[in-house]
Amino acid sequence: MSTTTELTETTLLRFATAGSVDDGKSTLVGRLLHDSKSILTDQLEAVERASASRGAEGPDLALLTDGLRAEREQGITIDVAYRYFATPRRRFILADTPGHVQYTRNMVTGASTAELTVILIDARNGVVEQTRRHAALAALLRVPHVVLAVNKMDLVDYQEPVFAAIAEEFTAYALELGVPEVTAIPISALAGDNVVEPSANMDWYGGPTVLEHLETVPVTHDLSHCHARLPVQYVIRPQTAEHPDYRGYAGQIAAGSFHVGEQITVLPSGRSTKIAGIDLLGEPVDVAWTTQSVTILLEDDIDISRGDLLVPSKDAPPTTQDIEATVCHVADAPLTVGHRVLLKHGTRTVKAIVKDIPSRLTLADLSLHPHPGQLVANDIGRVKIRTAEPLPVDSYSDSRRTGSFILIDPNDGTTLTAGMVGESFASPEPVKDESEDDGWDF
Known part of the structure; x- marks a missing residue:
């Protein structure tokens, strides 16, 4: 280390x-x-x-x-x-x-x-x-x-x-x-x-x-056991006389470390290439790790934009449109089955639908109230979400950064819910969603 x-x-x-x-x-x-x-x-x-x-x-x-x-x-x-x-x-x-x-x-x-x-x-x-x-x-x-x-x-x-x-x-x-x-x-x-x-x-x-x-108290940041993840925040193309072909992908490393020469995959497209260089504070480095804000340069010209995720090819998470998570609802308006929302994961925001709310946690005795139909402010519950586009999500137990998300009201931008992918106290069997089709089903 x-x-x-x-x-x-x-x-x-x-x-x-x-x-x-x-x-x-x-x-x-x-x-x-x-x-x-x-x-x-x-x-x-x-x-x-x-x-x-x-x-x-x-x-x-x-x-x-x-x-x-x-x-x-x-x-x-x-x-x-x-x-x-x-x-x-x-x-x-x-x-x-x-x-x-x-x-x-x-x-x-x-x-x-x-x-x-x-x-x-x-x-x-x-x-x-x-x-x-x-x-x-x-x-x-x-x-x-x-x-x-x-x-x-x-x-x-x-x-x-x-x-x-x-x-x-x-x-x-x-x-x-x-x-x-x-x-x-x-x-x-x-x-x-x-x-x-x-x-x-x-x-x-x-x-x-x-x-x-x-x-x-022992506080560990053992980077060797982290899944390396870099959500792309910005594509840098200065187009200067000194660097006419410069194309870098900037962001803060959410977990793990990246090395020059490492084979990486761009998600959700699945395209692979190698890291040609890493710039940190304007200076080239051979390796960068968690929380550092860097610019990654790649060997191949790949279509990459804000919201994409750079990961080591040998450690790429699966992409999915079906997310199951435990959430804390933070908005005054309730979250309901069939709710049309925006889901923000890392630097990517996509349309999504709440397909089911299998359970709500009762804090007094940790029992589960099955299929409550909605979550109100400060409720902790289990949700199933379908997204319009595939997302590369980790389990929250593996990464607190790339295993989390928020749900946003598409009408006014209000944050509705904070979610942890895969986290669960236990959950009853889901029920079939019978909400009406209003153009947001994926």
């Missing part, structure tokens, strides 16, 4: 916070930033002034992440707030996601690229429906690590039995969902207990603090 890859593995962690309203997510993030000395003096002074104007006795650390005026006025988080900070041991990109049920869609956005999710629970309330919803989304999005932060322990007199009961209930639920790992930590974000420094009030707890766990 390259030195660059090893550096990334040891120094960068993407994580998201989630939980119900008023569980203390923003306060936890503010405490992390404050106690790890990751905020500037003028930022802290601004928070102190804003806190004083709201009548708070001390600085309200939640204001470090609640940057929108509407959030400050309501005292809630309604958008995903991204923050960047670092300690001597690791760099962090965090996403503080909303707690309200109607903003669950934002949790999908914040956790879709996360390697760890911190789910907060108010120790006084225990596991609630929104907790279960966030756990289900973390499982569906295949977030490798989940931290259960049982917050506001100071309001339950730091009692170990309260923490133990919540941790046991949540862990059992998460493991049933398929979450690979849960680390439970009792904290008080407001007082700072077990956030950055160990708590003097909970000597019965011998585990790591939140920051200690964030600094030491």
Whole structure:
């Protein structure tokens, strides 16, 4: 493995916070930033002034992440707030996601690229429906690590039995969902207990603090096991005197690595050729890997446009017009059987039809409601989709980038649904679609 890859593995962690309203997510993030000395003096002074104007006795650390005026006025988080900070041991990109049920869609956005999710629970309330919803989304999005932060322990007199009961209930639920790992930590974000420094009030707890766990949790980016994928975003033809025949295919590598001289296939056309060159930041390189934005030059002149996918010929995914996936519906309008939509996969957008909704997940007991006919906002369900054109899709378990898609309303461009190809809790047999033909059947 390259030195660059090893550096990334040891120094960068993407994580998201989630939980119900008023569980203390923003306060936890503010405490992390404050106690790890990751905020500037003028930022802290601004928070102190804003806190004083709201009548708070001390600085309200939640204001470090609640940057929108509407959030400050309501005292809630309604958008995903991204923050960047670092300690001597690791760099962090965090996403503080909303707690309200109607903003669950934002949790999908914040956790879709996360390697760890911190789910907060108010120790006084225990596991609630929104907790279960966030756990289900973390499982569906295949977030490798989940931290259960049982917050506001100071309001339950730091009692170990309260923490133990919540941790046991949540862990059992998460493991049933398929979450690979849960680390439970009792904290008080407001007082700072077990956030950055160990708590003097909970000597019965011998585990790591939140920051200690964030600094030491293993984060792997083993590129050798990734399926190499490059969605083409733009065709570059400068037509300069220096490079009159230059034709490059630009995009961000979604997974794996590409090498000069490698045999590749262009999908969905299936045409094959070899990589003649790779340009990175205007300079030629022999190899490029995940997340790098590059321009690929090919030996043969092939008709390639935005939306095509470049893959190694020896590792090409199948193309299909029939996609089965688990989705989280994020729009206010319901998704119904027979719904005509646009499906965006990578850089390609095609017409599609919802052929069936085999099941909807009931969060309380993880049972499946068969053939609900529709999904409403924040529902998690199983769908079958038929596309107008074949798409090269991976299983979401193999690639979070090329195994995911969104459904879009063709009338106004609204995002309707976020989907994970092949992901499933289990599903009953499908029913035949009997919707009327209105010209969108493929």
